[in-house]
Amino acid sequence: MQRREIFAGNWKMFTTRAEALALARGLLEGLGELKGREVAVFPPSVHARELADICRGKIDVGVQNMYFEKEGAFTGEVSPVMVKDLGARYILIGHSERRHVFGETDEMVNRKVKAACEYGIEPMVCVGELLAEREAGDSEKVVGGQLRKAFDGITADQMKKAVVAYEPVWAIGTGKVATPEIADAMHRYIRKELAGLYGAGIAAMVPVLYGGSVKADNIAGLFASPDIDGALVGGASLKANSFLDIIHV
Numbered sequence: 001m002q003r004r005e006i007f008a009g010n011w012k013m014f015t016t017r018a019e020a021l022a023l024a025r026g027l028l029e030g031l032g033e034l035k036g037r038e039v040a041v042f043p044p045s046v047h048a049r050e051l052a053d054i055c056r057g058k059i060d061v062g063v064q065n066m067y068f069e070k071e072g073a074f075t076g077e078v079s080p081v082m083v084k085d086l087g088a089r090y091i092l093i094g095h096s097e098r099r100h101v102f103g104e105t106d107e108m109v110n111r112k113v114k115a116a117c118e119y120g121i122e123p124m125v126c127v128g129e130l131l132a133e134r135e136a137g138d139s140e141k142v143v144g145g146q147l148r149k150a151f152d153g154i155t156a157d158q159m160k161k162a163v164v165a166y167e168p169v170w171a172i173g174t175g176k177v178a179t180p181e182i183a184d185a186m187h188r189y190i191r192k193e194l195a196g197l198y199g200a201g202i203a204a205m206v207p208v209l210y211g212g213s214v215k216a217d218n219i220a221g222l223f224a225s226p227d228i229d230g231a232l233v234g235g236a237s238l239k240a241n242s243f244l245d246i247i248h249v
């Protein structure tokens, strides 16, 4: 079975409404031949509903973060019910900026993954080590721990809908992309861990995306790895042309 290939743009806290609509229209115009690849965007949540409407059937829309409770007195948060209701396919969970800027823990990541599965939203779960952890030789230990904790209690059936994104923190927004060798080795490790948790069949189904300073001029080397199933792109997804160049690698 051919694994799904996904090219996703994480717009982070960028774009006014007008900019978001223009960016989405630019992508829709330039999508062209996708060779079976899937394209997704994660706009700021205030734009997500409108984008889901204009992108329907062509580009999947995801939300960058949510809380794990259905509803309640949680000022400033959005719930899985709201994310599902607006027409989003994906929820990004455990992005390094959530973990390291907002103090999100592995336990919160796990509760969000469970909430996503419960409400029928596909979780795209980010894992990745800090530079100090890589330099200490702990990358696999850190990423393996994040994976096991994120998916604790998730069934094999639920896992079929999950996506993993390996985003080494030292490569995010720094221009320091992981070499294809580093990324390939970690993606193979992630798949081995997933096989240990869920068996080889499920592990072979779960797309594992690379993220961290992906650009049009480095995607080809990364995507050549059979275990790298696409990319989660930050800065280079904010211009239609540069994201399209990546999608069409």
Ligand code: 13P
Pocket: 010, 095, 167, 171, 172, 173, 174, 175, 211, 212, 213, 214, 232, 233, 234, 235, 236
């Ligand atoms: P950059 O592509 O800007 O490094 O961001 C990567 C990222 O964090 C995507 O989620």
